[in-house]
Amino acid sequence: MCGTTALLDASLAAAADGKPAFSADPLATWQTDGIVWSLAAANGVVYVGGTFETVRPPGAALGQQQVKRQNFAAFDAVTGKLLPCAPAFTGHNHTVRAMKASPDGRVLYVGGSFSKVGSTRVANAVALDTSDCTLSKTFRPSVSATVRAIETTDKAIYLGGDFGRVGGQSRNRVAALTPKGSVLPFRADVDQPVRALAAALSHGRLFVGGDFEAVNGQGARSLVTLNPTTGKTVLRYPGWFPPLSSVKAIARDNTRFFVGAEGHGPGIFDGRIAGRLTNGTMVWKDTCRGATQALLPYKGLLYSASHAHDCHATPGGFPERGDRQHLLVQSLDTRKILHWFPDTNDGVGEHVGPRALALSKGVLWAGGEFTLVNDAPQQGLTRFGSRDTGAPKVPALSLADTDPGKATLAWRASWDRDDASLTYRIYRDGKLVAQRTKKSTYWDLPRMTHTDSAPAGRHRYEIEVTDGTNTSPKSAALYVTVPAQAAQAAQEPQAAQEPQAAEKRAEGDPR
Ligand SMILES: [Ca+2]
Structure with missing residues (x-):
């Protein structure tokens, strides 16, 4: 055998x-x-x-x-x-x-x-x-x-x-x-x-x-x-x-x-x-x-x-x-x-x-x-063989909440067939602002969040995920308007997906 x-x-x-x-x-x-x-x-x-x-x-x-x-x-x-x-x-x-x-x-x-x-x-x-x-x-x-x-x-x-x-x-x-x-x-x-x-x-x-x-x-x-x-x-x-x-x-x-x-x-x-x-x-x-x-x-x-x-x-x-x-x-x-x-x-x-x-x-x-x-x-x-060639699938980013000077982003963890720990990188307006590492398997995909302190105004957020060897493409962009800090009128959270990129949105589980 x-x-x-x-x-x-x-x-x-x-x-x-x-x-x-x-x-x-x-x-x-x-x-x-x-x-x-x-x-x-x-x-x-x-x-x-x-x-x-x-x-x-x-x-x-x-x-x-x-x-x-x-x-x-x-x-x-x-x-x-x-x-x-x-x-x-x-x-x-x-x-x-x-x-x-x-x-x-x-x-x-x-x-x-x-x-x-x-x-x-x-x-x-x-x-x-x-x-x-x-x-x-x-x-x-x-x-x-x-x-x-x-x-x-x-x-x-x-x-x-x-x-x-x-x-x-x-x-x-x-x-x-x-x-x-x-x-x-x-x-x-x-x-x-x-x-x-x-x-x-x-x-x-x-x-x-x-x-x-x-x-x-x-x-x-x-x-x-x-x-x-x-x-x-x-x-x-x-x-x-x-x-x-x-x-x-x-x-x-x-x-x-x-x-x-x-x-x-x-x-x-x-x-x-x-x-x-x-x-x-x-x-x-x-x-x-x-x-x-x-x-x-x-x-x-x-x-x-x-x-x-x-x-x-x-x-x-x-x-x-x-x-x-x-x-x-x-x-x-x-x-x-x-x-x-x-x-x-x-x-x-x-x-x-x-x-x-x-x-x-x-x-x-x-x-x-x-x-x-x-x-x-x-x-x-x-x-x-021994070469790791597959990148984890990129999660879809969504907006959980905004507060004055802050945006809280959420996503479902992705998974990789031979790496338990994956690192998620968050980009605001093209600049890396946060990194999170989390374990996941195909039967346990935890929900993850990150609260970003950002200047008031409209921002473009993207996420990517890496197994340390292979990195996914960046996600579809999520546009978020962050309210100003001071005594301004409260704004409703706003989020919008790039229309042409919306179809790239995917659930974390690639099965
Ligand atoms: Ca891998």
Whole structure:
């Protein structure tokens, strides 16, 4: 699920609550015409697997400039350029569901529901040589049904999914093969589909997640830890998951594992849990609603893909508002949600937005069902680098009150996708007269005011807002007549908008 980056330096993992390594402003990215189910990274290349027939350049509308890519495509992680590596995955349900590179990056393992790669007959799992994109002649296991998860170690390739047989041998929904494709003795009996795998060999553990209720004849709901050599059960997690909450994603760093779930029905659990690799005990659990599909720990923070819509019980989280936030980052140590809110829409398919995350060369890739990113057309794929390029939207300025020698201006705070504190600058007749800094999020846009001491007469006020890097254009002008100080007759407050600029007025919330 998370490329080759699951292992982290422990000192980085300890630096919790730091600023996210990525801006919330997307980089130009190619698009797919269907669902991206899986992303994997190796050697600066990001591999994209899913259910699609074509890809198209950034900015192209569906149907324009399409290049054929059947359920598999490869891109340069940094430039985003489409690469020629393009085996066609076809037959059966012609879908690539899971991919993972070998630890040395030389081989990409690909699983799903397909019966042909190019003209070669295969059965739901293959391997590609990443140096020349050729199909491995040895790793060609015959897997009896869909592969939904892949984990790789130096010694073994683990497959999880819906199958009951691998290489002619009975293997119920999880199997291990050698890198050359021979079925290993590892054997576990899982009663329902496996959807996520993560190995922690130094702890003697293989984490297995999915829809199941029983493993190796014992009750084990949604998550189990197996011995990576034998398949015997090491740990179960009673009470962690209510019925019908499937584990969709598992990731780890050097000391902890992280799981993400998708729930249905009463007692639903959709959020994320962190546990200790040493003994399997829980560190934290967040109860955000809106199924989690992918996880990626990086530099002390946990990135996740979901359609979160109620995170009121999680520090830094938001209440139910009838909308959805599809990408989040939170502290690995405390689960606190940090101010980083790039977003997608729900999109096509099951309408859950992003389904996969990968990191390569400092660029975060996300893939899924979406057709919009930060409200702009962008289908199937997007990515984030370190450069903050988006300016907050300028608020509309209004007049709250006038007093002799004073005008009180009011506005609703704006918000920025990756900066919580924004600075508002007030100009009178083109001259900066005040500056105010205030925290805001899209679900909490405070009303702000400023009382300006000004000479009597008519003045032109404008406001602009900056995140410290990018500054909005100045607002439409607000004309205010400030009454004189001395014993003059009281004047009614007067305000007028420049007619030609009035249409630029906007509410603070850019959603
Ligand atoms: Ca920003």
